[in-house]
Amino acid sequence: MGDPWRPGWRRSLGLCFLLLWSTALGAVELTVRELRDDPPAAEVLAGQHDARLAPPRPEATIQQSAREAQWWRIDAAAPVAVDTSPKLVLRSPFLYRVEAWVPGADAPVRHALYGEHADDRYSARSLVIDLPAGIPAGEPVWLRIEHRSTMLTAVSVETLDEIHRQDLAHVAWRSLVLTSLAVLVILALAFWGGTGERSYGYFGAMLLCAIGYLAAIGGDLRWLPWADAVFGTSAQTNRLFGCSGVVFSNLFQRSYLDLPRKLPWFDRLLAVGTGIAAFAAVCTLFGDWPVFSMAGNFALLYSAAVLLVASAVLAFDGDRVARVVLVSWLSLMVFSFLAALQMMGLWSGPAWLGQGLAGSFVLASLLLAIGLLDKLLQLRRDRDHASRQAVIDPVTKAMNRQGIEERLYREVEDARERAAPLSIAFVDVDRFKEINDCHGHSVGDQCLRIVSWRLRNQLRRNEAIGRYGGDEFLVVLPGRRQDEALSIAERMRISVNCRPLSTADLELVATLSIGVAELEPGESMASLFERADTALYASKSAGRDRASAAAPQEGLWTV
Structure with missing residues (x-):
């Protein structure tokens, strides 16, 4: 291939560099600081509590996991002109209910992913706050946020055109993810009903929990009339989906890998993670306590580590099923591990981590579905062989x-x-x-x-x-x-x-x-x-x- 391709590669790399450079130049650098209590709005806007603001966060993100309501101050490193139709964007807000005091506005504007303050002009990927006067030099944007959430919310300033482009991409991506998972659920349940193999039932239940979890935290079901009551008032529903998903995932992997027979010691270790996740799921039905979120995340991390080691051991021994699990499950384990660390406050990930987690669900599910189809074919071959043996005379090998x-x-x-x-x-x-x-x-x-x-x-x-x-x-x-x-x-x-x-x-x-x-x-x-x-x-x-x-x-x- 040699020299004729080199100029083309140089031009392509150059264009990519220019695009990245132009994006960096167009981005508005924001500073985010929090006021860790909820004084009256008049005092906050008058600057009486500025001295109590926490140091700027390393990145322009919001994570309010300890208090029901508090204030956040957003400052721009340079003035934001009004001629570009700028908007303040809060990505992955989930449960947050926001009152925004922006420059040039006489009253706060209210935004939420669910309920009466949801804005259906934009996708559910973010809350979009109008900046009618831009952000003049020296003037902040104040946000009063209600509700706790372990989700990491990225804050940025984007133009209306950029928001529309990203909304279209987001809707297309979420549609692909949720539709793919729904199709796989139908196939898994159909195979379960047709074969009676429990691993298909566990697989289908795991994917149903994944759909519920992704839809709950992403706001994909906010158009339903009861969505605010079910998804928008507390984290109980998505925590229930998450913990139940860990339980069914462990049961599926246990059955699919045949751990009780092949690795009984790892099977007992996995049972510990399954028990913790099941306990957290049951307790979540009775209250929205953060300790159960910590228990669910711990069960996820612990189970992921056990399954990763177990599948690696079996794959090293030549187990074909374990190799399928290892290849398909690795990306999902990595993304789930990083998301759990972020929700536990131990790490601050990139803004696209949530979408990467959704994509890893689809990738893992597709690869596992292929593995399950291979297992289904093997079951059919075994059944056909057993049927043939049932009508074969063992002495003459003719029919009986x-x-x-x-x-x-x-x-x-x-x-x-x-x-x-x-x-x-x-x-x-x-x-x-x-x-x-x-x-x-x-x-x-x-x-x-x-x-x-x-x-x-x-x-x-x-x-x-x-x-x-x-x-x-x-x-x-x-x-x-x-x-x-x-x-x-x-x-x-x-x-x-x-x-x-x-x-x-x-x-x-x-x-x-x-x-x-x-x-x-x-x-x-x-x-x-x-x-x-x-x-x-x-x-x-x-x-x-x-x-x-x-x-x-x-x-x-x-x-």
């Missing part, structure tokens, strides 16, 4: 009585529908009891295998043979008239008596007695069996080592 009767039933129905001929042959190994009595059952079994192979070699692909009893075989001959079936019976008889049956130490001579019958119009399967069996006994009575055709049925019968 159940299998050959089911095959005959299908062929009889097909022959009736198409008005096509169908014949059967009952085959009996002459004096087989003497072989067992003289040489033992192992020699007898070997003789049956040889007879079965020789009989099968005389049949076409669509014809079938099965061991009907101890030394009896039933041969199904679709499309064959009785005379054709009699010719095939003769070839089968000759194939056995033309040369001895050779075992490890013996060469035994064997002969066959065969009875052949053709299905007549309206005849029942029982009648067909009876006529073939009568023909078989006619061959035995005539001296054995021969094939006989059944006489036509006399009288009437009912199918």
Whole structure:
């Protein structure tokens, strides 16, 4: 590829650098400081409490996890002109209810993600506060924020055009995330109902909790009439979704990885995290206490660490399922770990962490769904194998009585529908009891295998043979008239008596007695069996080592 590509790469990198540089130049540097109590608005606006403001935060973010209401002061490093239609943007506000005092306004404006102060002109990604006079030099924006939240809210100044572009991207991204998760939920529950495999049920429940959690904290369901009461008044609902999601995630991984059998010690460790998450979920139903949020986040971090180590151990040992889990779950574990650290106040992440968490849910779910589909195919292969084994005779590897009767039933129905001929042959190994009595059952079994192979070699692909009893075989001959079936019976008889049956130490001579019958119009399967069996006994009575055709049925019968 060489030199022709280098100028193109230089131009592309140059354009990216210019775009980043222009964004940096256009960004407004903000300073955020908090007043850690709730004095009257007149005193705050008059500057009486400026001396008590906390030092500026390292980044322009708000995180109010300790108090129900307090004040925040936003200062711009440079004046913000009004000609660009500037807006103050609070990303990922979740439960915050904001009263904003902005320059040039006589009264505060109220904003919230849910309830009567929700602004449906913008997406749910942020609260957008108008700045009718911009931000003049030396004048701050004061925010009085009610409610606690562990979410990290980034603060920025953006133009109206920038807000609309980002809103469109946000709506497209959230639609993709939630729709993908919903489709996977439907598939998982359908597979659970179809197979009864518990891991599919746990997977579907985990994804339902993920949808509820993402929709609750992101405001995607704020258009519902009851959304404010369910999602906007406390963190109980999203905490319930989050803790329940940890429980179902652990149950899914435990079942999918088969930890009780493969790694019982890790299974016991994981049970601790599952118990903590379940306890936090139950307690959340009775009150909105921050300690349960801490317990849920701890359960998430602890369970993620246990599952990561367990899947790595199994993957190192060559476990295919564990490799799927490790690849699919790694990004989700990383994002969940970082989000939990941020909610616990131990780390301040970037503004896009929430969207990255949502995307990692989709990526992990898609990869796990592929792994579950592979498991479903394996289950189907195992089921088909078990079904085949259920109708296979273990000695001769031909069909057993159940299998050959089911095959005959299908062929009889097909022959009736198409008005096509169908014949059967009952085959009996002459004096087989003497072989067992003289040489033992192992020699007898070997003789049956040889007879079965020789009989099968005389049949076409669509014809079938099965061991009907101890030394009896039933041969199904679709499309064959009785005379054709009699010719095939003769070839089968000759194939056995033309040369001895050779075992490890013996060469035994064997002969066959065969009875052949053709299905007549309206005849029942029982009648067909009876006529073939009568023909078989006619061959035995005539001296054995021969094939006989059944006489036509006399009288009437009912199918």
